[in-house]
Amino acid sequence: MIGLERRPQPSRAWSMATPLVAVLATMLAGGLLFAALGKDPVEAIRTIFWEPLFGEFSFYYRPQLVVKGAPLVLIAIGLSLGFKAGIWNIGAEGQYIVGALTGAAVGLAFYPLESVFVFPLMVLAGAFGGWAWAMIPAILKTRFGTNEILVSLMLVYVAEQLLASMSLGLLKNPEGYGFPGSRNLQHYDSAHNAELIAGSGMHWGAAAALIAVIFAYVLMNRHMTGFHIRLTGEAPRAARFAGVSPTRLVLFCLGMSGALAGLAGLFEVSGPAGVVSIDFNVGYGFTAIIVAFLGRLHPVGILLAGALMALTYIGGDIAQSNLGLPSAAIQVFQGMLLFFLLAFDVLTNFRIRLGAGEVA
């Protein structure tokens, strides 16, 4: 009989090691999955993890890593603040969409005026859009005690419909010959989130992601607000005793994660995507949940996890074209990662004991 025994205190070593163990276990299980699909598992894993970094075309893929990783990290940093406090914003996808819409709308409103103020205004509008969208579940939670998980998620579907409506209506390109989608912001210099260093993939979104990582690190480790966030997650009653206002904390955490998701949306729509279109969102808001957990809700961990997840996206694309690996297989692969992580996490707080255990 295998029993679990609570450790006197959480193990730091296991806390660091579980993500690595989870990645290894996912590679094993993923390999089995790929083999079941009739692909060479070693080749598939190599293609996903090696090819983008060191393969023949890595000069093309490496910048792509930054492009894919930046929104994931930006969103996941925001989510991690709430998750730490037990506030579950799982509607980042919706906040991402709305941020892109409001940001793009501001940019398009100025078209064709060229000015250095256009892009900063778009950034503000994008952050505001995401923030405002996240304020809906936040205010409903604080005012009426409504479950933020369900409300934020419902708002993803609302935002998707809003996106469809906008790209077919208000924001549609008047010179687009009736095709759906907005003007391409890449062709509007003042609004274009261009690469900061040509060919590096570094755009303002990546810079913002790095700033967010540093900001979150300082907040969580050096500031009372971060301490209160952690305290609320660990022991809500102790947090209230310490003087934390649950209402303000909910508003802060949901607001921050919404604003960061909105920023990610704005940087995406004004840069790599370029246009507001029906299929603008590709699930970054959901994948960022995996990134946040895989990074142990720690800013530096999230940076690494975001890079890893971007790798699986790009590696998955390569495997799709080179080996014919279905794109859904990568989705399963990412899901597995979260599973293994949560499963191995038990070792942080418990010790496995073989022998006469007393588990009910």
Place this chain on the structure above:
Amino acid sequence: MSDVLLSLKGLTKAYPGVVANDHVSFDIGVGEVHALLGENGAGKSTLVKMIYGLVKPDSGEMVLNDAPYMPAEPRAARADGIAMVFQHFSLFDALNVAENIALGMENPPPMRDLAQRIKSVSENYGLPLDPFRAVGDLSAGERQRVEIIRCLLQDPKLLIMDEPTSVLTPQEVEILFQTLRKLKSEGTSILYISHKLEEIRSLCDFATILRLGQNVGACVPRDTSARDMAEMMVGAALKTPERGGRDLGPVALSIRGLSVPAPSAFGTALKDVTLTVHKGEILGIGGVAGNGQDELLSVLSGEVLCAPGEVLLHGDAIGQMNPTKRRKLGVLAAPEERLGHAAAPDMSLTENALLTGSVRQGLETRGMINWSRAKGFAEAVIAGFDVRTPGPGNAARSLSGGNLQKFVIGREVLQDPDVLVVNQPTWGVDAAAAAAIRQALLDLAAKGAAVICISQDLDELMEISDNFAALNEGRLSNPRSTQGLTVDEIGLMMGGAHGMEVAHV
């Protein structure tokens, strides 16, 4: 005196780092009220859990009615006629009395018949109960009745009672004892666990004393003085706290006509509470658990806000201030629940020191935390209150109850409060630590602070407080000087028998 019902032989149970029971042996006779006496942590709970089949002993054996007895689970124990009333009731608030009782039976009859049987048994034993009331709405004493009746419906041969009187007023205790004596007269054996010596002397035929997991002696309580039993239980002479000559200063804090609605469905509303505490005074607040103790502490700590003028500090209204602002003004508190309320279990002692010490100890400047000062403060608490731990980096959860309690109390005392509110400061704490904590409260009052000590331990309150008041269903009695207060008077202040019918056995 009579035949042996259950005989324990060399029961041993070890947990990592601690031997909870070390070769414990004794016999329980038929129709005997047998006391199991010992301090918190002496291994009483583990022992009865083994008898009840919740824990499997590492070695040793039990003999029930001359047959080997080793229950694999509580079900088996119940089938063999062993019943248990838990210290922390195993009841379900949202379910009604009959449903709760049905859950504790192997083959419950249909609900309607069961309700009828509950009525008849409860009246027969002088413990009236309505089978269809939700358990969450019952008082602590009534909840205990549910547990007892659940046991009685199974005609037990042995009834185990784990600290049954800790939730009762003196009058309620008397009702319970009448019931237990009636059971004994019918031939039921009772294993009575307690650390209250006077109770054991008045009720029990025989006592076994446990200390640190070992059987350290036995006695006939009626023929043994409380002092001798206490010394067997503790193993060393205790240092009693020194009562300093305290002069009461001007009023420090007062509450005027405070009413607060219940925070949750099964909480207690505070009704028209008025109290005054002076500088240098210790005001003791007694009462049975669940009569508004938590709520009163929350209102004073600032976790629950009230009308500004309902709480006054040196005459200034502070009812609307949050805990941080109150700490700045010198109003500190230490709640009852150590893990999860007073301290965050998985956080380090340094972080837990920061939890309430941030403002008064200058551990933060404009929101930025000074971790080295926080660590220094934690170390000061550890050193000043003899907290046994490898260091301030250890998680609060890793400390024993007594050590964590010393840390929690020490954290507030070292911040030099003007007013300190504590709830159950020595609950579940070993005698030495309890004495240290009481002494710290006395010293604090001697330095001129006002202390409000909420506790269910009447002996403790009589020992340290100048004035005494009692909470009963959210109302606070008028405070009285502890000088010359009798147990009967205290009982009446605590609400007498809570309007429960007195048993006619």
Place this chain on the structure above:
Amino acid sequence: MDLSAINPVQLIAFLMVAATPVLLAAIGELVVEKSGVLNLGVEGMMITGAIAGFAATVETGSPTIGFIAAAVAGALLSCLFVVLTQFALANQVASGLALTLFGLGLSALLGQSYVGVKPPATAKIDIPVLTDLPVIGPILFNHDLMVYFGIALVAATWAVLKYSRAGLVLRAVGESHDAAHALGYKVVRIRILAILFGGACAGLGGAYISLIRVPQWTEGMTAGIGWIALALVVFASWKPWRALLGAYLFGGVTVVQLNLQAAGVAIPVEYLAMSPYLITIVVLVILSADKSSAPAALGRAFHASR
């Protein structure tokens, strides 16, 4: 715009069909939550049930086998949740999210070769005379069996929870796992059974979408129904009959907005399409003031210590 094209009798009949997937999933989740477990993976289990049921039906030609396969698939996926939350004691919210993300990916992978395939039709009951009755006939006597199964499941769940010992034990476990454990009940075993039941129900609900409601397979076709089922449990205050009422309300909103779309009402399609989600939020807000009937141990991990 032609509102006269909307036939009220048909509307009610469609409403019952539209409500069935969310009803099945919600009843399953209700039982899970009554045992004190919050499984946010309903969406993932539904979509897995949707593809499993679809594939099994297409391969065997029998919708019955399809529905059984869907229930088994939903329950199998919920086993992952069992491992995470009951054995590894992982956070239930995170585990539920993992289940949903994993289920969405898995179903997309399994469903690749089924895109665009038409499943065999599921038979509707046809009782001579009764089915042909005007008004009552189409509403009450002309559905597929799953519609009746859903209603029967509500009745059965209600009766079991209220009157049976199993139901009492389940409620007790959800109320306080520590007290239930102290009385000797197998908390983990009871919860595992509840979670498996929830998974099977969600699987059935998913298959109903892919086999009857739509009927075809597209990626992500459950489109948040699983989440609405979760909201429905709150709406129902954990009471089975109220879940039925809520499901019909939701079905009604869905059918009305589809009919308005078809009738070409001047409201843009996108705004009509978002209405079920918006109305779900509004209902949640109105009802979330009263949480007193929520199982007290909901979402808390249980570890039997000393």
